[in-house]
Amino acid sequence: MKYILLVDDSEITNRVHTLMFRKAGYDVQIETAYDGLEALEILRAGLEQGQPCPDVLLLDLNMPRMNGFEFLDAYQTVPEALRAAIVIVMVTSSLLPHDKERAERHPDVQAFKIKPLDVDGVHEINALVEQGPR
Helix, strand or coil, rough: CEEEECCCCCCCHHHHHHEEEEHHCCCCCCEEECCCCHHHHHHHHHHHHCCCCCEEECCCCCCCCCHHHHHHHHCCCCCCHHHHHCEEEEEECCCCCCHHHHHHHCCCCEEEEEEECCCHHHHHHHHHHHCCCC
């Protein structure tokens, strides 16, 4: 893992997740988007500027402007080559079974985790990145 995009409207959660990646020993670039719309803008700008895409995108479910599922719908407009390179992990506080089932059925979501992540969760995400996107 070299580059992570955190998509979550909670500054505290973003700080905790950044800390967990550091505590787990990963020296990675971490960028933050506070909703799905901002995440799409970051991905598209990076593509236009020829910048590397994130290895992993940690996606919250409940956010203003564009939530996680709305992001996944809009994400289909991102070029396939870019989507094929990014591992998406839904990281949410939702304990609703239908949210988990919906996320796990989505072809772009590789895992569903309850936040906040701990060091073990970070290592599990790294293992997904090493396997590569589905």
